[in-house]
Amino acid sequence: MRNERIIFYGSILTVLLVVVLISVWIPTVNQNGNGKFEYLSYPQGAYHYAGSIAIGEHVNVPAKLKLPRLSFVNKYFDMSDVNQMIEDFEIKHPNIREYPEYYDVCGEDGKSLAVYKNGYKILFTAEKVELKNVELSKEQLIEFANEYLSKYEKYLPKGVDIKLHDVLDDRMDVTVDENGTIEEIYYTKDVIYDCYYEETFVGLILRIELDHQGNMVGFETMPVEVKKNGEIEVRAFEDVHEWMESGLPVPVSPKLIKSVEIRDVKLVILPQPASSGGVFQPAYIVSIHITGIEPAANCDYIIDIGGIE
């Protein structure tokens, strides 16, 4: 009797497990030829759209391509490194908490740090920013940001060329009066850098946020060292496009979609989890525009697709 119960409940659990695994796997992974394309990110609560996806006129569709096979060595951080960062980032009266994967530092001055032990991210934020519009020119902002790059050089990615990408608005603070009229809008500015291994764009993000005086109020990086050890061949985007039409994660209900268009495709080399042994894999970053049957359903978003090697 006892054995029968075990078999009965065991069977139910097995069936449930299979159902759960299939439901997780189907929306994100698909076999296609030799590849195993995979959405690495998708909108929260995404719907699945199966249908035609147009490619914009000006999109440069990547063909099959050979790229360097890259790997990386990441620096593991411990409490002594965190103490050094507290000094380097001038955080006053820090309260340090240790979590399984990261250290959290919060200073009385509103400055904070998140330091991942596996070296995957260093994130500095100054919360108390004097909110005034940044009137510095783009060139001045880049000059300030470059000075901070030199100051924090030991935390930057190594073995890659760091190139300026763009200067963007970051923190926006709006005040609206009792009549619903906008009284003030303030911004901070982000200076974004890209990393390249020779001519290959490597997905290592580097960002410096500046206030109206050019003070650094945000900094995000990953201090890995990149190395080359061979070559890889990347699938043509044409194959990926065909696969996308079989089920694209979209942020609005497919019933509200009039058309879907690819507006940009970028090939990038992405570092894989530390457990993979410090390797990079290629991925396509695809910018998508959805035109809705009503303007409210119009939407722009970006989706990352892996498994293209």
Added chain:
Amino acid sequence: MEWIVLDSCQVLQYKANNQYCWQRWDNPSTYPCGSALTIHAGLHVMIGWHSVAVVYNCWNYGFESRGGLFADRINDHYNVWGSWNRATKQAKPWWDGTTYKAAIFYGKIYSGDTEILRYSNEDFGNPWKDPVWYEDHGYTIKLGYSSWNV
């Protein structure tokens, strides 16, 4: 309920359909339950996304979920703004170069022209510092909207 987190795409979009966020969320005439869902009444802080909110199919990267990180920060007595700011940035794998925008919508209390309190700070939920109390005592309530790159 004093504050709410809506981890949903574009729920706090700055401007959509020719309406600003505060016109959509703080306008009792457009929502049947608007009187409860306004910064001036019961709900003083709303947190969410201006842009699409993204989930990552790479759970083995070692990044905790936004919800978990937000709860950690709140439990550590960070304010709501700081907690959501950190959670959104920390939960994003650093290799994702796409810029998303998180957002917060809240009440600001003014004495004359001076801002004395914003409800993204630690005083949310204190009944003695409720906007209604301030309004009754001659202070001015204004609305605040902030967003940031993630």
